[in-house]
Amino acid sequence: MIVVENLCKQFGKLQVLDHVNLTCSKGECIALIGPNACGKTTLIKSILGMVIPDSGSIRFNGEFINRQYLYRNSIGYMPQIGRYPDNMSIGQIMEMIREIRNYQSNTDEELLEAFKLKDLFQKRMRTLSGGTTQKVSATLAFLFHPQVLILDEPTAGLDPLASEILKEKIVKEKKNGRLILITSHLLSELDDLVTQIVFMQEGRVHFHKTVEALKLDTGEEKLSKAISSILKQSQHE
Amino acid sequence: MNRIIKFVILDILKNKVVVVYTFILAALSWSVFALEDNSTKGLLTLLNVVLLIVPLVSVIFSTIYLYNSSEFIELLLSQPVKRSKIWFSLFIGLSLSLLFAFFVGAGIPILIYAPPDVSLMMLVMGIIISTVFVSIAFLGSVFTRDKAKGIGIAILLWLFFALLFDGLLLFLLFQFSDYPIEKVVVFISACNPIDLARIMILLHLDVSAMMGYTGAVFKDYFGSRSGSVVVLLILTVWVFLPYAISLSKFKKKDL
Numbered sequence: 001m002i003v004v005e006n007l008c009k010q011f012g013k014l015q016v017l018d019h020v021n022l023t024c025s026k027g028e029c030i031a032l033i034g035p036n037a038c039g040k041t042t043l044i045k046s047i048l049g050m051v052i053p054d055s056g057s058i059r060f061n062g063e064f065i066n067r068q069y070l071y072r073n074s075i076g077y078m079p080q081i082g083r084y085p086d087n088m089s090i091g092q093i094m095e096m097i098r099e100i101r102n103y104q105s106n107t108d109e110e111l112l113e114a115f116k117l118k119d120l121f122q123k124r125m126r127t128l129s130g131g132t133t134q135k136v137s138a139t140l141a142f143l144f145h146p147q148v149l150i151l152d153e154p155t156a157g158l159d160p161l162a163s164e165i166l167k168e169k170i171v172k173e174k175k176n177g178r179l180i181l182i183t184s185h186l187l188s189e190l191d192d193l194v195t196q197i198v199f200m201q202e203g204r205v206h207f208h209k210t211v212e213a214l215k216l217d218t219g220e221e222k223l224s225k226a227i228s229s230i231l232k233q234s235q236h237e
Numbered sequence: 238m239n240r241i242i243k244f245v246i247l248d249i250l251k252n253k254v255v256v257v258y259t260f261i262l263a264a265l266s267w268s269v270f271a272l273e274d275n276s277t278k279g280l281l282t283l284l285n286v287v288l289l290i291v292p293l294v295s296v297i298f299s300t301i302y303l304y305n306s307s308e309f310i311e312l313l314l315s316q317p318v319k320r321s322k323i324w325f326s327l328f329i330g331l332s333l334s335l336l337f338a339f340f341v342g343a344g345i346p347i348l349i350y351a352p353p354d355v356s357l358m359m360l361v362m363g364i365i366i367s368t369v370f371v372s373i374a375f376l377g378s379v380f381t382r383d384k385a386k387g388i389g390i391a392i393l394l395w396l397f398f399a400l401l402f403d404g405l406l407l408f409l410l411f412q413f414s415d416y417p418i419e420k421v422v423v424f425i426s427a428c429n430p431i432d433l434a435r436i437m438i439l440l441h442l443d444v445s446a447m448m449g450y451t452g453a454v455f456k457d458y459f460g461s462r463s464g465s466v467v468v469l470l471i472l473t474v475w476v477f478l479p480y481a482i483s484l485s486k487f488k489k490k491d492l
Contacts, residue, residue: 083308
């Protein structure tokens with residue numbers, strides 16, 4: 001569904017993305033991991049068209065996305081730090097995005113109910129705590145039944161109960177055949193979610209493997225241990 | 238109507254700054270016309286208001302509003318919306334609300350008290366000047382991410398066009414008074430939308446004695462009907478050029 005080819009991006013002198021290649025298809029749940037500042041968020045923002053790459057191409061369902069916008073109809077995006085207009089209430093934001101998307105059919109309100117956001121509908125975004133803002137972001141990402149879900153650090157800032165709800169929702173959507181892209185630092189959380197791992201380092205894709213292959217290669221049962229053993233190997237080399 | 242424009246205008250109305258601006262313009266205009274028995278004198282006083290306050294409010298309010306809507310822009314960008322549509326909606330939303338404020342605040346008293354041809358010219362110039370400075374605010378704010386810097390640029394641009402520019406022009410005229418530089422001065426004046434607007438209104442007011450040096454030179458060239466058309470054309474360029482440059486920058490911007 002998403003094919004990234006030779007993507008490069010520089011911020012000043014810093015090479016954030018260095019010839020990144022990536023292929024994602026339907027029904028996969030891909031974890032994008034790597035140390036801080038390795039280009040995960042930049043890659044995601046390039047797919048969304050928020051960052052304009054210097055060279056390389058991104059195809060969504062076979063079509064190049066540069067300067068296009070309609071393809072975003074099938075993407076639900078949950079940012080790392082959700083930033084919303086201060087003066088609008090939760091209800092107004094949801095209504096506005098529904099109007100902008102011109103979405104007529106039923107929205108997916110499961111998360112809305114699970115997070116009990118209906119009671120907070122009148123609250124202005126300015127008054128919300130970080131966790132509640134994350135809940136709003138998550139709800140918005142899932143609201144329009146998107147084909148692709150891009151979740152940037154989805155569980156950061158959520159309490160254990162809420163992050164459990166979110167994880168269940170992710171598993172459910174994975175079964176519905178959606179493509180899910182997650183970035184996270186909490187490897188233990190990803191264990192029962194993801195089917196593939198993309199490891200990025202210094203703007204490059206270090207490896208892209210299925211979870212089974214990774215566990216087989218390293219002989220570890222747990223994802224976190226498998227990753228750390230690979231990291232140790234690469235340090236020895 | 239475009240849905241994003243609706244949200245922008247509703248948001249600006251909630252903000253109340255535009256409402257206060259309307260009241261200030263209204264208070265000034267009504268009192269100016271009530272104090273002077275001669276409507277031309279009133280118009281001249283109001284002219285200075287229009288040429289100083291309107292650009293100032295337009296450029297600063299638009300700049301601050303653009304910086305404050307960075308969240309709004311970011312939110313919309315992850316949705317299926319064209320970048321140019323977001324930028325255009327912000328431009329139209331800001332211009333429309335500032336124009337509305339100008340029309341309600343200053344336009345109505347001007348239309349009531351002043352003779353029709355002059356009042357129309359004044360209205361048109363007020364509208365154009367508002368839009369030109371919204372457009373300049375867009376250009377200024379697309380270049381820097383830093384809000385304080387952006388507002389600083391906006392204030393400097395206003396200072397330059399409203400005050401410094403005339404000083405420079407006078408300096409040029411005195412320094413080169415031995416040479417025939419009138420044509421050059423006409424050309425330089427076209428580089429300042431406020432000067433152009435002032436000249437246009439003064440030419441219609443028929444008070445050439447009070448026109449000052451810039452205007453006196455200009456009357457020879459632009460006193461005619463075709464001159465007015467040229468001025469209007471240049472002002473239209475002033476509306477669209479800064480906006481067009483800012484749009485092409487915004488399309489390539491990383492957010």
